[in-house]
Amino acid sequence: MSDTKIRRPKAEPPKGFRDYLGAEVTERKSMLDAISAVYHRYGFDPLETSAVETVEALGKFLPDVDRPNEGVFAWQEEDKDWLALRYDLTAPLARVAAQYRNDLPAPYRRYAMGPVWRNEKPGPGRFRQFYQCDADTVGAPSVAADAEICAMLADVFETLGLAGDYVIKVNNRKVLNGVMEVAGVLDPADPARFAEERGIVLRAIDKIDRLGEDGVRALLGAGRKDESGDFTKGAGLSEAQAEVVMGFVSAKRATGPETVARLRDLIGASALGAEGVDELETIADLLAAQGYGPDRIQIDPGVVRGLGYYTGPVFEAELTFQVTDEKGRPRNFGSVAGGGRYDDLVKRFTGQSVPATGISIGVDRLLAALRAKGRSTADTAGPVVVTVMDRDRMADYMAMAAELRQAGIRAEVYLGNPKNFGNQLKYADKRQSPVAVIQGGNEAAAGTVILKDLVLGAKIAESATLEEWKDRPAQVEVPRADLLAAVRKMLAQ
Structure with missing residues (x-):
């Protein structure tokens, strides 16, 4: 067996250059x-x-x-x-x-x-x-x-x-x-x-x-x-x-x-x-x-x-x-x-x-x-993330994302390993996503979807008092047909 160690390139740009993410x-x-x-x-x-x-x-x-x-x-x-x-x-x-x-x-x-x-x-x-x-x-x-x-x-x-x-x-x-x-x-x-x-x-x-x-x-x-x-x-x-x-x-x-x-x-x-x-x-x-x-x-x-x-x-x-x-x-x-x-x-x-x-x-x-000066007007919010609860129903999730996109709302389906749902929400946080869309087997049978307000959830987590947020639920269940209207309302808030 060779003792020669594989020399891997450094994962960094040349000196004097940088990446923009x-x-x-x-x-x-x-x-x-x-x-x-x-x-x-x-x-x-x-x-x-x-x-x-x-x-x-x-x-x-x-x-x-x-x-x-x-x-x-x-x-x-x-x-x-x-x-x-x-x-x-x-x-x-x-x-x-x-x-x-x-x-x-x-x-x-x-x-x-x-x-x-x-x-x-x-x-x-x-x-x-x-x-x-x-x-x-x-x-x-x-x-x-x-x-x-x-x-x-x-x-x-x-x-x-x-x-x-x-x-x-x-x-x-x-x-x-x-x-x-x-x-x-x-x-x-x-x-x-x-x-x-x-x-x-x-x-x-x-x-x-x-x-x-x-x-x-x-x-x-x-x-x-x-x-x-x-x-x-x-x-x-x-x-x-x-x-x-x-x-x-x-x-x-x-x-x-x-x-x-x-x-x-x-x-x-x-x-x-x-x-x-x-x-x-x-x-x-x-x-x-x-x-x-x-x-x-x-x-x-x-x-x-x-x-x-x-x-x-x-x-x-x-x-x-x-x-x-x-x-x-x-x-x-x-x-x-x-x-x-x-x-x-x-x-x-x-x-x-x-x-x-x-x-x-x-x-x-x-x-x-x-x-x-706090004058940047760019919209740097992440996309609405449609989570995946059932791999066999990927077409349903993609249809939800397509509906949101066609209405001009930035959206994506989670394409990683869906086995751990917690990781999907961590992904949404890292993407600075404002809303997560959730539909498991029970919601699909009932014809509903759950919307999780990730912005509100983060505010509640960092706030000492929930007084200013008590009238807004961090999670709502709505009819599947009302997905677009409900997401729009949550984004507006």
Whole structure:
């Protein structure tokens, strides 16, 4: 006899991946259906693309250079072509817009929902497969398209029951570039010059909420040492240059017009900056005309989207209610969506600049927010379970389940070993079933069925007093002909 031990695979997903069971999938679908309805109302069409694209089509990789293939899951085919799992839904859109440009309407408005994959280092709450939900307009140069995206996103939050709990912040990369020009770290004649310094400045501004003004100033200058002693290289700006950037960071005022006026002061003679300020002013006017005030959508110079391809307006949606972090401290829930204008993305395929703007929602984060607020509207109740008392009468039990299903009630017949009736009720509990249907030989002879109210039974089990439940029996016997009506009544209670 061989001593070789059979090596069995571990029953677990790879590191950085997870499974979604029952209620989680139902809740996500319910939320995405509600978002789709808003997008549909705005005239956007759905689009599904392949999960796999050519590396050439995906183009710009993620900045995580410590990972293989710069953060994408890629492999080489026998014909030497490199393929990769999509890392967002925007790159496939650019490919579709180029491939079908003669067939698609212009502008092309689409929304897409689905998983994306990033070969990043996993951590708490950070997975390598996650869901995104995007909406984009391709081929519309007017900032009216950007304003529409912001209004549509606001309507999504209102539809999901988050009224008063969100703010959509709008900035413009042209304004930021104008400020960079005034600060001396952007040369319009040579955009590649000072690229490293600009990258550091952008990352520093993006950390204003976490580091505060002093921390950002340090990063604009020589650099910053954190509490652990780690040193982060700075942009090397002089005090005067840093002052220009800090003025931009703190440019937000009480109203949109006041913020716009302050930005006009900061961009000085920069033509690009002036163009950006004009666009922000137009967006604010268009939104105000539709009734979207600064309580929902506001101009905020502190928004710096990290992706390099944004060319104009940028948006970030934050949820403003408080949650408790892992250390027990209260904090705002934070960002759940972001996007902006990216007029050069399709150009890689066609050689022609095609204006585009869009938004991407972090599905898992938004779903977590709805759970935190108790706003998930998904019906996650289990099915009515028809128990099996007599194997020879399976057809009768299946007829009961079919009758309930045809009336729109979720129902199933117990298909395990029916020998132990207690196990059938345990199964119903595990399925979070609201009602169990029971019909043994005696009930069949009498033409009746027993309905067991499992929700009431659980309440009675956990309640110290039965006073509030005494008028409702946990189990009733009704004529077989009244099965549907009785189940409906029990579910309604």
